[in-house]
Amino acid sequence: MAQEQSFDIPLHDIKTIVDVQEYSLYYLLGSAFFALLVLFGFGYLIYIWYKKRNRFNLKKEHFRLLQTLDLSDAKSAAYAITLYGATFRDDSPRHQEMYQNLISRLEVYKYKKSVAPFDGETLGYIELYKGMIDV
Template identity: 40%
Template structure:
């Protein structure tokens, strides 16, 4: 019989291999999250800036309404004024009051010039708006 206890010298002991893949994965995820947050914040800033510019443009258009055509002026004031009506309770009440005063000038085929009292309410509404 042969001896089974032969010494094996050619097999090396186990060597620990450093594995950094988990650290690489965490780094990639953190960079992706940071870039995503930066992109989202930049988009939100751009949207907010655009919304402010739209408000300024609409306020400018609202404050420069031409009263020579009363029907068109009534429709324009009603349309542009709606943008600012939801700012607070005071502007909402002023808008509804102005809207009611402009109603006779919108739905008739032929209308007379807008009276001074309604124009006064229009100017008051412009002063109430926080542009």
């Protein structure tokens, strides 16, 4: 008689399947998110720097126009100094006082058909005001 084989043999050296905690996907996603966050932050800083660098500065432009002003034509120079000098009027009380003094001196050169060239004292006041300007 043939011996019957039993399949219910207890196996002591084989262990059951155990869940292994694998976090590498989470580490990868976290690292990718952090890298994107740093990249966007860096891009934003470059954008702000570029935007600030190319911004039009009215004070610098008016200062440049005052420095390159042709004082030989007293009438148009008086109007230009009045217009461009007003940009710096509110910088300090000293600027405001000097601007008002300069405007009162320039009144002689405005509102007339023909005017004489600037006198030495007025030229001195104009140069003094241009020297006071900080841009």
